[in-house]
Amino acid sequence: MPNRVLRVGLDCRLAGQRHAGIGRYTQNLVRELIQLPNQFTWVVFFSDKPQADQVLGELSQKYSSSIEIVIASSRHYSLREQLRMPHLLNQKRLDLLHVPHFNVPLLYKGKVVVTIHDLLWHEYRGADVTTLPKWQYWAKYAMYRLTVTKAVEKAKMILVPAQTVAGQVVHYYPEAKKRIVVTPEGVSAEFFARKAAVKPQKYFVYLGSLYPHKNVQIVIKALRELPEYSLKIISSRNVFQTRLEKEVRADGLNSRVEFLGYQTDEEVQTLLGNATALVQPSLSEGFGLTGLEAMAAGTPVLASDIPIFHEVYEKHAFFFEPKSTASFIEAVQRLENAPRAAHIAAATTFVKKYQWKKMAEETLAVYNNVLTTTP
DSSP: OOOSSSEEEOOOOOSSGGGGGHHHHHHHHHHHHHHHHHHHEEEEEEESSHHHHHHHTTHHHGGGGEEEEEEOOOOOTTHHHHHHHHHHHHHHHHHHHSSSSOOOOOOOSOOOOOOOOOOOOHHHHHHHHHSSOOOHHHHHHHHHHHHHHHHHHHHHHEEEESSSHHHHHHHGGGGGGGGGGEEOOOOOOHHHHHHOOOOSEEEEEESSOOOGGOOTTHHHHTTTTOTTTTEEEEOOOOOOHHHHHHHHHHTTTTTTTEEEOOOOHHHHHHHHTTSSSSEEOOOOSOOHHHHHHHHHTTTTTTEOOHHHHHHTTTSSSSSTTOOOHHHHHHHHHHHHHHHHHHHHHHHHHTTTTHHHHHHHHHHEEEEEEEHHHOO
């Protein structure tokens, strides 16, 4: 390394609770990294000052000598991002840039590490997954594929949260195999602090987006044969929620399916603590962090029988065939008949292996490796 303080950039414009899983990943990554022993100046890019204050909190003052906060108002996935971000990044004379998503500006020539959380949109595409006009959707999709391809080509190392995602990346980009490092995500301490109800209420919680591949309809269909249960959905309002609300009304289940909108972490923890289970019916996923958070909070998880959930949850979830209401109902019955306290205790112990600090340490090791061994 050169005899000067190296400057490592982190694109944090997607950090924070309102940016779902990627937001949680980025927020915890940057907070943990700046607290680890290191020799870097951290150049952190936020959309605005309120976001920087929310993500960094007290750490911005405590570590002010090693942090440079940069406001980068270019919206992610935008043309402005592609045109303006390279100039701003070059101005900051970075030795390394980590982009915690695939949206690496095409014109940026510096040394890059990228995180690929999943390649979902490589597998799910077309009219069912968009509200855009067909011509606009396919133009946007072509840009998405180009951006991901260039990000993979450009990256010195590619971080993924699980072996399942590593397999996806290698399937589409076999030349990237030797540059992939698996860094599993973590669970924040506050989820372990809540005590689950001894006698849970008869409701399920779903937490996440409502894209078609999330497959929430399978749970709603199953409610017809589980009359004692209801479903609480925590998701930002959008056209997919509106569609689902219409289906719920058409099925006569609107009194048993509650759309709660955005909830804070504290509100989520309370809802989980009183629930029978968190449901994870997805047909495809990049990691499944909400399931781990539920386990930490003492809430069982009903999860679709897909490879990523088996990898991440191992034996600590009740699995079901995601296209079968009968299989979901059978999983609920297995949950009801299982020794709940013993299951929760085992799952809570298991989930402690997922630590944000450990993920940050593994990420920092990647930075050091790139900075010392790659041209």
